[in-house]
Amino acid sequence: MALKTAMALAAGLVLSGCAARYTPTPLAANFPTTKQAKLQAAYHWGVVSNSIEKRLVAQLKKSPPRPVFINEPADSNAFQRALVTQLTTSLVNDGYVVTRTPAGSLKIDLDIQAVTFAADRPQYRPIGERTALPGGVSMAELSPTPMSDEDAMNAGWDPYDLNNAQFAPGQTPKTEIIVTLSVSDQYRYLARTTSAYYVADSDRELYGVLEQDAELTKLTRTFKVRGDM
Structure with a gap:
């Protein structure tokens, strides 16, 4: 019995020595396994739009009904244009009044943030x-x-x-998009929803990600010449 107790104490000392009580920075740890959808077809855009619309409608029902106006960005990309079109269709089919001008309507703002991570992330x-x-x-x-x-x-x-x-x-795409829709009046936000998706790296341009020209990004030097030539 004494031998077992001594061995248990020794094992405890060894294990406690493996994990430091204090570190200069937090230890990097993985999150629990989750799944994130990857957009690969125009049909997927419709799925995203329907999902967003259902969440918005659930929140809008908490307030008195009012017409809505979808504020499409002037420089919208292909994904944003499709999302606005499909969102308009879904709202109209659900009985909402979607106006063509913002006066007297709740405003729906659409924000698409494209994020580029490092390539070859493990999965x-x-x-x-x-x-x-x-x-x-x-x-x-x-x-x-x-x-x-x-x-x-x-x-x-x-x-x-x-x-x-x-x-x-x-491989895991390096490109992801964060889609945020907000419903507001001139005083407050009434509804807001945010979701994230993978996108194929070959489709980055559809989401407003423009690749820089390698020739334009090279360092250049400017020489100033003084005197008569």
């Missing part, structure tokens, strides 16, 4: 191999490491089956 997806069970049932055994689509097919795993098709193929 740990539950990929595995099938194992046959009695009665014609199969199960998927999780693999400890991520597997590419090519490796999965070589191992006899269909990366596009029902168990795996929920995950977007390819």
Whole structure:
């Protein structure tokens, strides 16, 4: 008994020595696993618009009904224009009066913030191999490491089956957008909703992200010449 107690105390001392009580900065830790939709088609824009409209309507019902005016940015991109059009359709179909001028109406403002993160961010997806069970049932055994689509097919795993098709193929996009819609009058906000989505890096221009010309970003030098030539 004394030996077990001594071993337990020794183990406790070792474990306590592995974790410092004080550090100069917080330790970097991952968030719990979540899913974020990736926009890859115009149909997805309609899904986003319908989702936003339902959340806005739920909040607008808390106030007396009033006409609404959607304030479309003058320099809107393709995604913003489509979102305004689809949002107008959804609101009209739900019985709301959508005016063409702002006078006397609640104003709906649309803000799209495109964010570019570092490329090649890791993503740990539950990929595995099938194992046959009695009665014609199969199960998927999780693999400890991520597997590419090519490796999965070589191992006899269909990366596009029902168990795996929920995950977007390819690497984690570096481009994300934050979509915020606000409903307000001249005094206060009455409703507000914010959501975030991945977008394909090849579609960045549709969301207003313009790539800089590499030639224009190069450093240049200006020489000042004095005297007669």
